[in-house]
Amino acid sequence: MRILVTGGAGYIGSHTVLELLNTGYEVVVLDNLSNSSPESLKRVEKLTGKKVTFYEADILDRDKLNEIFSKEKFDACIHFAGLKAVGESVEKPWEYYENNIAGTLTLVDVMRKHNLKNIIFSSSATVYGDPAFVPITEECPKGQCTNPYGWTKSMLEQVLSDIQKADKEWNVILLRYFNPIGAHKSGTMGEDPNGIPNNLMPYITQVAIGKRDHLTIFGNDYDTHDGTGVRDYIHVVDLAIGHVKALNKIKENCGLKIYNLGTGHGYSVLDIVKNFEEANGVKIPYEIGPRRSGDIATCYASADKAKEELGWTAQYGIKDMCADAWNWQKNNPNGYGK
Ligand code: NAD
Ligand code: UFG
Numbered sequence: 001m002r003i004l005v006t007g008g009a010g011y012i013g014s015h016t017v018l019e020l021l022n023t024g025y026e027v028v029v030l031d032n033l034s035n036s037s038p039e040s041l042k043r044v045e046k047l048t049g050k051k052v053t054f055y056e057a058d059i060l061d062r063d064k065l066n067e068i069f070s071k072e073k074f075d076a077c078i079h080f081a082g083l084k085a086v087g088e089s090v091e092k093p094w095e096y097y098e099n100n101i102a103g104t105l106t107l108v109d110v111m112r113k114h115n116l117k118n119i120i121f122s123s124s125a126t127v128y129g130d131p132a133f134v135p136i137t138e139e140c141p142k143g144q145c146t147n148p149y150g151w152t153k154s155m156l157e158q159v160l161s162d163i164q165k166a167d168k169e170w171n172v173i174l175l176r177y178f179n180p181i182g183a184h185k186s187g188t189m190g191e192d193p194n195g196i197p198n199n200l201m202p203y204i205t206q207v208a209i210g211k212r213d214h215l216t217i218f219g220n221d222y223d224t225h226d227g228t229g230v231r232d233y234i235h236v237v238d239l240a241i242g243h244v245k246a247l248n249k250i251k252e253n254c255g256l257k258i259y260n261l262g263t264g265h266g267y268s269v270l271d272i273v274k275n276f277e278e279a280n281g282v283k284i285p286y287e288i289g290p291r292r293s294g295d296i297a298t299c300y301a302s303a304d305k306a307k308e309e310l311g312w313t314a315q316y317g318i319k320d321m322c323a324d325a326w327n328w329q330k331n332n333p334n335g336y337g338k
Helices: 011-023 039-048 062-071 086-091 093-113 149-165 200-208 235-252 269-280 304-310 318-331
Strands: 002-006 025-030 051-057 076-079 120-125 172-178 179-182 215-218 234-237 256-260 284-287
Touching: 002 011, 011 025, 011 039, 011 235, 025 062, 062 093, 076 093, 076 235, 086 093, 086 149, 093 120, 093 149, 093 284, 120 149, 120 235, 149 172, 149 256, 172 235, 179 200, 179 235, 200 269, 200 318, 215 269, 234 235, 234 318, 235 256, 235 304, 256 304, 269 318
Parallel strands: 002 025, 002 076, 025 051, 076 120, 120 172, 172 256, 179 234, 215 284
Antiparallel strands: none
């Protein structure tokens, strides 16, 4: 089977491409490299000994998409391409709505015109807003998003669900990721954020390597076991394997399906700092700062549905996630050097 992976040069995409190749799929990556480097795919090729066909293209570019779809035959699309920086989306809402929503509408239109109606979409736990209950099951009502990025995910879930309802030839899987961290065991692939990292783990690894002098913890007065925010951190390789399992479901003509991809465990910011220090023997100096606007106290998944229906469970624990994130950072202090 031949899989189109949009955004395949990015963090989660590149790890997924590797798992797809190792499972025997052929992979074509389409990415505009706005937040990634082609080096990630070279590393994938080196690790797998297999070839990745790559198109530098934008999902908003209908002509280019038509050209690619006329040349290549695909059995399914895994759609990662999108902008994802929460804070930036507040500053540049139009750019986020255009890139993520107009981009996905263009992609989906080209897909249907070329009779490709199988899609796996990167959604997010952010669609639950401040969750009505934890652990969060897929039945938990969607909530109010606190930023335009979150709304693009929530709206695109609706768009894809409606398209599938109207045309049963579509198979649509919405994967709601919790907090992906970590890196491939080889230490040659990982997360390579631009500028100052927004997310916790890349910030911690940059403190560990000496690029930043301390971590600021955003609030210690939440209603959690130690006052700091609790999240469901999931190893990026586990997340990647979740996509391979979701493809098996697509092959069964599954219609519309929604799955949480999380571990079912919640860790606080202080738990992560402690685990990182223990796993790697590196000290992480930190200060307590004010809460970050839009943050919630607690978010973790029920991972039961993915286990029952996809046969997927996260394998890696928090120490592996911390060790692998550090192994990547210390071997690649400047990421892919983009
Ligand atoms: P990433 O930025 O590393 O990867 C996204 C890729 O999409 C990048 O390679 C970028 O160059 C590409 N891209 C962006 N706009 C494009 C466009 N218009 N045309 C073609 N390519 C484009 O991010 P990631 O962490 O790998 O996330 C992948 C997906 O998962 C995104 O849709 C993201 O919103 C979603 N997601 C991420 C997280 C997370 O915490 N990392 C959590 C939930 C959901
Ligand atoms: N945090 C700090 N200091 C930092 C960075 C983060 O204390 O420098 C805290 C946050 O306040 C939060 C926790 O660490 O309590 C995790 O924060 P992240 O920014 O790493 O992750 P979020 O849970 O805020 O959001 C991430 C992605 C979203 C996605 C969501 C759920 O950024 O896009 O996970 O998947 F929607």
